Amino acid sequence: SQKIEQNSEALNIQEGKTATLTCNYTNYSPAYLQWYRQDPGRGPVFLLLIRENEKEKRKERLKVTFDTTLKQSLFHITASQPADSATYLCAGNNDYKLSFGAGTTVTVRA
Amino acid sequence: DTGVSQNPRHKITKRGQNVTFRCDPISEHNRLYWYRQTLGQGPEFLTYFQNEAQLEKSRLLSDRFSAERPKGSFSTLEIQRTEQGDSAMYLCASSFDRDRANYGYTFGSGTRLTVV
Numbered sequence: 707s708q709k710i711e712q713n714s715e716a717l718n719i720q721e722g723k724t725a726t727l728t729c730n731y732t733n734y735s736p737a738y739l740q741w742y743r744q745d746p747g748r749g750p751v752f753l754l755l756i757r758e759n760e761k762e763k764r765k766e767r768l769k770v771t772f773d774t775t776l777k778q779s780l781f782h783i784t785a786s787q788p789a790d791s792a793t794y795l796c797a798g799n800n801d802y803k804l805s806f807g808a809g810t811t812v813t814v815r816a
Numbered sequence: 817d818t819g820v821s822q823n824p825r826h827k828i829t830k831r832g833q834n835v836t837f838r839c840d841p842i843s844e845h846n847r848l849y850w851y852r853q854t855l856g857q858g859p860e861f862l863t864y865f866q867n868e869a870q871l872e873k874s875r876l877l878s879d880r881f882s883a884e885r886p887k888g889s890f891s892t893l894e895i896q897r898t899e900q901g902d903s904a905m906y907l908c909a910s911s912f913d914r915d916r917a918n919y920g921y922t923f924g925s926g927t928r929l930t931v932v
Contacts, residue, residue, distance in 0.1 A: 710858075740920045747928070749820075749907050750859065752920030795858050797920075802847060802911075803872070804921065806858030 708734035710798050712807035720815055725783040727810045729796030732777065736798030736805075739772055739779045744793045744809065753794075754781075786814045820924035822908050828930045829898055836894045837927045841910030848891050849921065850883055851907040852876065859907055865891060898931045905929075 709732045719725050729739065737758050742750035756763045756772045756779065763770050769782040783790050793811045797804040821840040829835050841848050846867050851859035862881070863873045867888035877883075880898075885891040895902055905928050909921040 715856075742920065742923075747925075749822075749909075749923035749925045752922065755920050797858070802849070802864055802866075803861050804849075804851075804859075805861070808856065808858050 708732070708798075708805055710796055710805050710807040712796055712810050714810045715808070716811045716813070718813045718815065719786055721786060721788060723786055725786050725790070725812050725814070727781040727794055727796075727812070729779040729781065729807055730777055731779075731798050734798070734800075735774070735777075737800045738798065739770070740797045740799070740804065741768075741770055741779075741781050742795040742797065744795055750795055783812070786812075788814045788816050790814050820908055820910055820922050822906075822924035822927050824927060825925065826928045826930075828932060831900060831931055832897055834894065834896045835898060835929065836892055837906055837908075837929075839891045839893070839908030839924060840889075841891070841908070842912075842922055843889075845910035845912045845922070846888065847911045847913065848885055849909045849911075850891070850893050851909065851923075853905045853907055853926070854903075862893075862906075895929075898929075900931045903929055903931045 711730045713728045740755045741753045744750045767784045771780045793809040795809045796807040848865040850862040853859040865885040880896045883893045905926040907926045909923040911921045
């Protein structure tokens with residue numbers, strides 16, 4: 707069955723450093739990969755979407771890549787801040803249905 | 817319009833009782849989705865509406881679950897004869913067709929269900 711995997715459950719980094727999160731997909735080829743932020747007790751909030759024919763996309767301090775050869779997306783938070791502490795979810799889709807990974811919880815230490 | 821609204825935010829119910837949740841999507845959005853999320857996991861797809869038509873139901877959605885979207889506006893998710901395994905966060909999301917290639921889905925804050 708199609709699967710989205712986020713390798714790390716947790717990532718702890720020092721303020722100012724770059725956080726890099728990995729998302730791998732197996733048994734299917736999503737046309738889109740999306741990244742969401744989720745705070746405790748809240749719903750996911752959309753951050754970025756990248757299409758399979760795009761290699762990289764940026765939004766402020768966020769950068770996402772899509773490598774169809776490696777079947778992988780990388781999500782970077784540059785110049786990280788304590789306010790970036792949250793769980794980040796990767797999701798893939800071809801049409802309307804999103805398949806989510808389990809998420810990576812990022813903690814940024816001041 | 818302030819986004820996707822879900823009510824109630826929290827629900828505690830006894831096993832065997834019926835519960836109903838409501839979702840009010842963004843008014844211009846024609847697509848509405850229900851997802852379920854348990855602790856430490858990502859959201860799992862339950863069902864999807866395009867306008868008032870329910871187009872797909874996940875195998876996760878047993879016959880105790882039913883969802884409606886009358887008139888293509890708000891949606892309700894009902895769980896009959898609740899079981900402890902139904903305890904989870906139930907998330908609603910909405911989107912608009914033409915935005916799909918550029919924007920993600922807008923999620924509500926969810927309804928946290930606890931079955932005791």
